[in-house]
Amino acid sequence: MIAAILSGEHSLFHELIRPYERSVYLMALSMLKNEADAEDAAQEAFLKAYRNLARFRAEARFSTWLISIVLNEARGRLRRTQPALTDSLDDDREGDITPMQLTDWREIPSQAVEREEVCALIRRALLNLPLAYREVFILREIEERNVQETAETLGITAASVKMRLHRARLMLQKHLAPQLKSAVPAPRRRFQWF
Amino acid sequence: MVLNCRHVWDQISGYLDNTLDAATRADVEEHLAHCEICSAVLDSTRNILILTADDRVFELPLGYSERLHARLTQAILEGPPTDTTSSG
Numbered sequence: 001m002i003a004a005i006l007s008g009e010h011s012l013f014h015e016l017i018r019p020y021e022r023s024v025y026l027m028a029l030s031m032l033k034n035e036a037d038a039e040d041a042a043q044e045a046f047l048k049a050y051r052n053l054a055r056f057r058a059e060a061r062f063s064t065w066l067i068s069i070v071l072n073e074a075r076g077r078l079r080r081t082q083p084a085l086t087d088s089l090d091d092d093r094e095g096d097i098t099p100m101q102l103t104d105w106r107e108i109p110s111q112a113v114e115r116e117e118v119c120a121l122i123r124r125a126l127l128n129l130p131l132a133y134r135e136v137f138i139l140r141e142i143e144e145r146n147v148q149e150t151a152e153t154l155g156i157t158a159a160s161v162k163m164r165l166h167r168a169r170l171m172l173q174k175h176l177a178p179q180l181k182s183a184v185p186a187p188r189r190r191f192q193w194f
Numbered sequence: 195m196v197l198n199c200r201h202v203w204d205q206i207s208g209y210l211d212n213t214l215d216a217a218t219r220a221d222v223e224e225h226l227a228h229c230e231i232c233s234a235v236l237d238s239t240r241n242i243l244i245l246t247a248d249d250r251v252f253e254l255p256l257g258y259s260e261r262l263h264a265r266l267t268q269a270i271l272e273g274p275p276t277d278t279t280s281s282g
């Protein structure tokens with residue numbers, strides 16, 4: 001399809017990118033934390049992808065290429081608006097994260113996300129991860145990239161990907177587990193009023 | 195090898211991703227079998243991953259796709275993809 005677009009069927013580009021609309025937006029949102037900025041960055045990334053389509057090399061996955069474009073776009077915006085916050089981009093410091101030691105953890109059914117309250121808790125927790133961990137977490141857990149692709153997209157080593165992902169997971173567990181426990185009501189006991 | 199809780203926490207990601215070697219995995223499972231705390235840490239971490247991956251957590255803004263394609267149509271009308279623009 002890319003060859004067809006480059007040889008003149010330009011409007012096929014619409015079809016080419018349809019499967020990635022959500023990924024690109026989500027990546028932008030996870031970086032910029034703001035819906036309007038994220039949409040703007042996503043549009044900009046798709047336009048850049050169109051204009052630079054001839055530079056796409058077939059040995060890469062198209063989705064990986066697109067994600068790296070939106071990542072650059074979002075990083076550029078962050079640098080312009082918050083120059084101080086090139087936070088922990090290369091932060092691979094060791095250091096233990098102690099998970100929340102709950103003993104009465106209940107299964108949280110996935111229907112729980114129908115509750116706006118639960119969604120908001122999860123969104124906030126994800127967007128509050130330090131940038132370096134957020135990037136890795138979104139790519140691995142939400143975009144389901146493998147370790148190697150994630151490493152290539154971010155320009156870090158596979159070992160860093162694994163380490164950051166592990167730390168991100170424990171940070172979320174520590175932060176979210178107690179909140180989710182109270183946000184999801186226990187099964188109602190019968191006759192509890194008597 | 196007998197693991198303490200902290201050792202097990204270090205292995206949680208490997209355990210969830212199924213990348214531990216057989217011996218370590220067996221040690222972790224041995225510990226999980228009789229440690230309520232680590233079992234709860236593992237279950238809660240796994241469940242949080244399931245919840246965070248749910249599409250309903252992050253919704254696309256209303257009209258996002260329409261606005262995107264309208265802008266693309268305009269860009270496509272303006273010209274073919276070229277190699278000459280900067281910042282790729």
Ligand SMILES: [Zn+2]
Pocket residue numbers: 198199200202225229230231232233
């Ligand atoms: Zn334990």
